[in-house]
Each structure stands twice: as C-alpha cells, then as structure tokens.
Amino acid sequence: MKAMIIKEIGASDVFQLVEKAKPTLKSGHMVVEVKATSVNPLDTMLRSIELPWSANLPEVLHGDVAGIVVEVSEDVASFNVGDEVYGMAGGINGVDGALAEFMLVDARLMALKPKTLTMKQAAALPLVAITSYEALVHKMNVQAGDNVLIHGATGGVGHIAVQLAKVLGATVTSTHSPANAELAKTLGADNLVDFTTATVADYVQAHTGGSGFDKIFDTVAGDNIQKSFEAAKYNGHVATILPIENVLQVALKSLSFHSVLMLIPLCHGINHESHGRILTEIATLVDAGKITPIIDDSNFSIWEVAQAHDHLGSGKAVGKITLTA
Secondary structure, eight states: OEEEEOSSSOSGGGOEEEEOOOOOOOTTEEEEEEEEEEEOHHHHHHHHSOOTTGGGOOSSOOOEEEEEEEEEOTTOOSOOTTOEEEEEOOSBTTBOOSSBSEEEEEGGGEEEOOTTSOHHHHTTSHHHHHHHHIIIIIITOOOTTOEEEEEOTTSHHHHHHHHHHHHTTOEEEEEEOGGGHHHHHTTTOSEEEETTTOOHHHHHHHHHTTSOEEEEEESSOGGGHHHHHHHEEEEEEEEESSOOSOOHHHHHTTOEEEEOOTTHHHHHOOOHHHHHHHHHHHHHHHHTTSOOOOBOSOOEEGGGHHHHHHHHHHTOOOSBEEEEO
16 A cells, blocks of 8 residues: 655655555454545654654554545444544554555544545544543533633634534633634634733633633643633633643642643553544534534645645644545
8 A cells, every 4th residue: 555654753854655565454443444634733743853652653644534444353343344434543652644545443443424524524623623522521521601711712623622612501712813813703602802912801801700711721822821820710620732831820729720632542552432432422513513623725635745744834724734545
C-alpha cells in the first residue's frame, strides 16, 4: 500500500511517499480503508518536536480517521466488513496512523460514522469531539442551567465544545477574535465576547452579574488561563487542554481544576471503550443536527500532507483541515 512516512523529527518536508506492507489483522482490531483524516496541532507537534511519546514515534502519523472496514477480527462483534467508521486510533506511541491507504485500528476506539456527514467531515471530529466531551461531561459535569464560558469559540476543539455545551442545556458565553465574529455567531452560543476589546471584568459583569462563571473550558490556555481563573466564580470549575504554570488562583478561589488529555487510552492502554462510546453519542448528536463540524476550505489529499501542515502553521485555516485519500 501507499503511505506517507517520517523517519525523523523535522519540518514538513520530512514526509516521504513509500510502498509499505498492508497492516496485518490481529485480535480486537480491524483494518480500515482510509478515506479521510484531519490535521490536529498534535500531528504537527509529533512531526516537529520531541514529546514524551516521540521515543517510539510511528512511521505513519495522524490519528483521526474516517473510512470503510475491510477486515474484522473474529473477536470483534460490534462491526462488520463494509461499515463506515470514524475514530482517533493511532499516529502516536508507536501505532501507525491514517496517512496510508489502510490503517489497523483497535475496534474499541472506533464508532460508526455519522450518517449525515461525508468522510471528509467525519474525519474532522474524533480528537476534538472526544476532548470536548471529556472536558464538559466527564470532568466538569456540565448540567442544564450552568453558566459556562468557553474560550476559543471557533477553534478546532472550541467550536465543538460550544455546540456540545448547548446540547447539555448550559447558558454559553464564548470568546472569539474579530476576524471570526461571523463564524462564531453560527455556533449557537448565547453570548459572544470579542476578547480583543472586552476585559474579563466586562464579560463577567455582563453575563454573570459579577459573580463569575460556573464552569469554564479554556481551549487557548497559555497566558489566557489566568483570565479563566479570574472569570470563574468561587468554588467554580476550570478545564483546559494545555499545560499551565501559575495555579495560585485555583487555591485562592477554591476552584476545581481539570486537565484534559484524550490521548491517555492510546498512550497507556486504558479506557479504550470510552472513546468508542463518546463517538457513538457524538454521531447521534450530529445526525440529529445538534453538532456540525466546521471544515476549512482547503482541499488536500493525504499525499499532500506537508502542504496541509504548512497551511495549519500559516494561521490562515478556518475550521479543521481535512485530507482525503
């Protein structure tokens, strides 16, 4: 089969097109004919810098996949040959990913693809949808009536988180840049905040009466996390997906702080089934018209992955960058 591989960490030109043996089916797994994948910041990081999982770097990157099942292990009862599936199932920790004609996947990490989406659209969802679900449902237990703030409304994770928080019944305030104001309006948040002009005190007063938000999901982090701590009510919740340095406000406001890392099942071999369950629920919400992925206008093939990585790095992408086989 054809595959795009890397042999070393580096710039986008490290990708090489090669012929590689088709994956061999093993217990608990399926072979999927890859139809699409997407670019996550994780993929560019794994390609370009040393991370805790890079010592056992796979040749084939990209975890998000949408495709058709062509082989199923006898001990897998939940899928059949011909099923259209999606998931985040490799590209890290020594497990080959989706930049190839075929991908070997752990069946527990997969779900049936949303029927209303194309393969290209479905491939945009797994990592960002699982991350959003883990933050809002598993970690912060967002409920109907909660006053929720989501930073980075139009980002890969943020745009799914806004929609999911609304499904959960929360009142949602989301931050965005001026350039993405119109896109932010399409996501269904109750309140929109231009983070370049509004202070934390402004939107806390306007949307919580000055008391602070019940639950905050910060998909931006970095220096922005201090804004999240400031915007949270006493005894509130803050979740983020990136490392932070100063957590003093967590103690001073008695916050519940949550770190979200959806890679744990892939890196540590635990809770694989949770990913399949989440993606099954997300597919139901998508098919009910309650969640829609935003797809960048670019049109790359898997074999143009270097250009896709460069496009992400340019900062010009709007929505998820997807690649088709």
